[in-house]
Amino acid sequence: EAQVTQNPRYLITVTGKKLTVTCSQNMNHEYMSWYRQDPGLGLRQIYYSMNVEVTDKGDVPEGYKVSRKEKRNFPLILESPSPNQTSLYFCASTTDRGRGGYTFGSGTRLTVV
Amino acid sequence: QQQVKQSPQSLIVQKGGISIINCAYENTAFDYFPWYQQFPGKGPALLIAIRPDVSEKKEGRFTISFNKSAKQFSLHIMDSQPGDSATYFCAASMIKAAGNKLTFGGGTRVLVKP
Numbered sequence: 004e005a006q007v008t009q010n011p012r013y014l015i016t017v018t019g020k021k022l023t024v025t026c027s028q029n030m031n032h033e034y035m036s037w038y039r040q041d042p043g044l045g046l047r048q049i050y051y052s053m054n055v056e057v058t059d060k061g062d063v064p065e066g067y068k069v070s071r072k073e074k075r076n077f078p079l080i081l082e083s084p085s086p087n088q089t090s091l092y093f094c095a096s097t098t099d100r101g102r103g104g105y106t107f108g109s110g111t112r113l114t115v116v
Numbered sequence: 117q118q119q120v121k122q123s124p125q126s127l128i129v130q131k132g133g134i135s136i137i138n139c140a141y142e143n144t145a146f147d148y149f150p151w152y153q154q155f156p157g158k159g160p161a162l163l164i165a166i167r168p169d170v171s172e173k174k175e176g177r178f179t180i181s182f183n184k185s186a187k188q189f190s191l192h193i194m195d196s197q198p199g200d201s202a203t204y205f206c207a208a209s210m211i212k213a214a215g216n217k218l219t220f221g222g223g224t225r226v227l228v229k230p
Contacts, residue, residue, distance in 0.1 A: 007159070034216045043125070045205055045220030046160070053216070061217060093159050097216060104150070105218065107159030 005030045009094050009108035016084055016115055024079045024111050026094030033098055035077040036061070036105070037069065040091040049092075052077055084115040119143055120208050122221025130229050135193035137224045139206035142187065146208035150218070151180065151191050154203045163204070164191075196228045 007028045016022055028035065033054050038046040038061075048061030052071040066088055068080040077096075081088060091112050095105040122139045129135045139149075147168055152160035166173045166180045166189065173180045179192040193200055206221040 036216065038218075038220075043222045045120075045122070045207075045222045046218070047220070048217050051216065095159070104162050104165075105160075107161065109157065109159050 005106065007094055007096055007106050007108035009092075009111050012109065012111060014111060014113050016113070018085055018115055019083050022081050022084060022113075024081075024092060024094075024113070026077045026079065026108060027075050028077075028094075028096040028106070029075065030096060030098070030106065031074065032096035032106075033074075035071065035094065035096045037067070037077070037079050038093045038095060039063065040093060040110075046093065049079070081113075084113075086115050089113060089115050119219050120206060120221040122206050122224055124224060125222065126225040126227070128227045128229060129196045131196060131198060133196050133228075135191075135196045135200070135226050135228070137191045137204055137206070137226075138188065139190065139221050140186075140188045141208050141219075143208070143210075143219075144187070145210050146219070147211055148209045149180070149182065149189050150207050150209070151178075152205045152207060152220075154205065154223075160205060193226070196226075198228045198230050201226060201228045 010025045036051040037049040040046045047063050050069040052058045094108040097105045120141045150165035151163045153163040154160040164175045168184050177194045182189045203223050203225045205223050207218040
């Protein structure tokens with residue numbers, strides 16, 4: 004089944020404790036993105052990758068890091084999480100440049116206390 | 117400042133009725149306008165999309181209307197069913213822009229009452 008897999012689904016952590024959210028896709032997609040979803044704000048892009056070793060900032064990159072060492076994986080790293088990073092996070096991938104046909108993962112709900 | 121503004125934030129419609137969600141955008145460089153549907157506990161899924169050279173697109177009970185001069189587009193859900201209860205997001209993108217970024221509206225929570 005074609006899918007984007009994120010782990011974990013739920014995470015509660017304390018301020019300052021480094022964490023990684025993993026993302027993997029099995030569709031051989033070039034483009035991958037991370038979004039955060041907050042009430043009333045929709046989804047906002049954090050980082051994106053156009054291919055292996057090619058990443059760049061989205062609209063809200065502060066406090067996040069990413070890497071793309073393999074085509075299928077695109078982990079999101081929070082080096083020192085803060086409470087304002089409490090949110091619902093989605094990884095997404097597509098091979099269809101610019102046409103919005105992203106496949107999204109099921110989401111990771113992160114709470115930073 | 118949101119580049120894509122969506123309204124209403126929520127709506128309740130009776131089974132068989134019409135749900136209408138409106139979006140307005142500011143950036144005239146946007147050239148692709150998808151709609152996503154999200155059920156609780158799931159990621160958004162592409163529902164239907166339109167290019168600005170088309171004024172209307174219909175897929176089953178879902179129709180997008182597009183007004184380029186007004187920089188507005190809307191989703192109509194005809195004969196709404198309880199299974200349509202979900203959050204709907206409009207979005208916009210630029211096909212030639214780097215990053216393949218989708219700019220989303222704030223979302224509309226639709227509840228269809230039986």
